[in-house]
Amino acid sequence: PFLRCSGASDSYVMMHGGENGETSSEVSKEAKVDISLTFKDASPSELKDLFLSKIGYCGKHHSSPQVSDAKVSQTQEVKSVLFQQMTEFLSETDTDSKALLQQLISEPEVLTAIIRALETNLFRCLPPRVHNKMIDPEDDDEVYYSNWDYLKGIYEFFLQFLVVSSFLEKKQVLKDYLDMRFMARVLDLFDTEDGRERNFLRVILIRVYSKAMRLRAPIRLRMSQIFHEFTYVTERHNGIIPMLEVLGGIITGFVRPIKEQHKVYLKKVLLPMHKVRCLSAVHSQLSYCITQFVDKDHTLAVPVIKGLIKFWPVTGSAKEILLLNELEEVLELTQETEFEEIMKILSQRIAKCINSPHFQVSQRTLLFWQNDYLSRLFAQYQEQMLPALYPALLEAREHWNSQVVDLSDNVLTIFSRLDMEGFEKVAEEYKDLYAKNEARRKHRLEDWTKLEKSYRKKPSENKKPSKTEEKNKKIKKDNDEKSSK
DSSP: OOOBOTTOOSSOOOSSOOGGGOOHHHHHHHOOOOTTOOGGGSOGGGHHHHHHHHHHHHTSOOOOTTSOHHHHHHHHHHHHHHHHHHHHHHTOOSHHHHHHHHHHHTSHHHHHHHHHHHHHHHSOOBOOOSSSSOOOTTTSOOBOOTTHHHHHHHHHHHHHHHHHTHHHHHTTOGGGTSOHHHHHHHHHGGGOSBHHHHHHHHHHHHHHHHHOGGGHHHHHHHHHHHHHHIIIIISOOTTHHHHHHHHHHHHHTOOSSOOHHHHHHIIIIIGGGGGSTTHHHHHHHHHHHHHHHHHHOGGGHHHHHHHHHHTOOSSOHHHHHHHHHHHHHHHHTOOHHHHHHHHHHHHHHHHHHHTOSSHHHHHHHHGGGGSHHHHHHHHHTHHHHHHHHHHHHHHHTTOSSHHHHHHHHHHHHHHHHHOHHHHHHHHHHHHHHHHHHHHHHHHHHHHHHHHHHHHHHOHHHHSOOOHHHHHHHHHHHHHHHHHHO
């Protein structure tokens, strides 16, 4: 993975020297190119040499501590012009030019030079972070790199190259050039703070994933490694949101039945991401991926709901509300057979949320009964769920918030109207249980009261003498015996 350079400017920082071990100053002196000569001015026989000269210049390293910032900036301007010219050349649409273009980029020498130029100019040491926490696009100010015009030209060339080289992927020609080693470094660039660069990277990742089937499994694996590092180590990565957006589209394209490896990806990679402290920044995209899995296979509702309950926050009302929203979406996709497996732990979690000290959590939980599908589902399994929910609903009627009180009354009314006999039975059982618990509490309190009174009446008898007191008492007894003799 790329490192961030402490104290480095965001203009451009390379990680190693030039080709064949030459220094940057030597490269800048030797490498020359005529930017005034365009592809339209060249004959078909000269196109290859002209393209190689331009892409070869872009594939050279021109920055180092010995080279001034002005010289680096000047070189970047030249490269920007060259990348723009090559992008326009790759965008030719007429039949004759398209045939020449396909023949040109099929050359191994040309493909090698293109990949080298992309590696040289894109894979760099990222500038130091501006924000101390993970970027939230809605709350934080965007970061704009000063050399974006230069990087933009490279990304436009990269995208156009992917478009025109799609026929090579079908012939499996690109497998020796556009490999997973290259794509792993592209994925590492997602940690950039410039949102414009992340957008280009997202489009590139979608393009590569859709065309190169050989890279799909390795790309998902590398993304899972980044997600694991984000979940268990750093809790900070600027590319999590666009990567989850790409993953959501990938999940949508999964065929039924879902493969076991994809189910493992859901359980081991996506569900643990709910434990991070910055969940609010990534929850929208993460929740979409989760619901897409359940929509593809409704049997996954059981492990998803169990996973949400497992990673439920102990404290943190904001995260609880996010998880309640996601839980409602998953329950809407849950079938009766799956609901029977999780209704016990689900009713216990709902009861705890109703009794939450934060009124918004209680209110959001009670709104479940305003969802038609959930209301019917809860009504169908009222006999199994009501014993766990009834105490929480009774306690909610004493809540200080009037909306929580009204909602709890409505829920109790719904349960009573559906099955009055069963409702009264649960109420009587709760009264008996409450009476037993109250009697046990009073008995325990009486025992403690008796113990305190007995201790206060005879403090000298209850108090255990210290070692010093025992020693003094023994000495006094010996002296008394001697005096009596």
